[in-house]
Amino acid sequence: MSHHPVDIYTKFGCGFCVRAKRLLDEKGVDYTEHDITMGGPKREEMLERAPNARTVPQIFIGDTHVGGSDELAALEREGKLDALLAG
Template identity: 75%
Template structure:
């Protein structure tokens, strides 16, 4: 299974939604909390091609996007194959 990284902030309902979906699927992920900004926030913005909202989700080298993007992949049946690579 590829490495899954989720950039989050405290009190973010979209972050909770994305993590819940990953938890329900039994996916291990690294949560990177950027609530206080710092260099990890800059890293996220660079990796996400300028996107500043959270969550930003990466599966392996693939930038999935945010919570809505993750849910859309699941609904289209494309999340499991991405996780299996």
């Protein structure tokens, strides 16, 4: 379904991350998960893409920074997520 690449930055044991991935899975969206539990270069990449991000998940659809799980769910409730995914 997704035409834009979807990236999600997560940490082990994060319930909000599980919730966001479940929504994407239910919609049949392919995404790339970056586990930043131990920090490292992917955490630095996330902070470069979203300098004020202090929590996970951080979700990107193409170049658009969606935010976290709550923001993703809000887009779905508002009927805006499919359009963002399709571009």
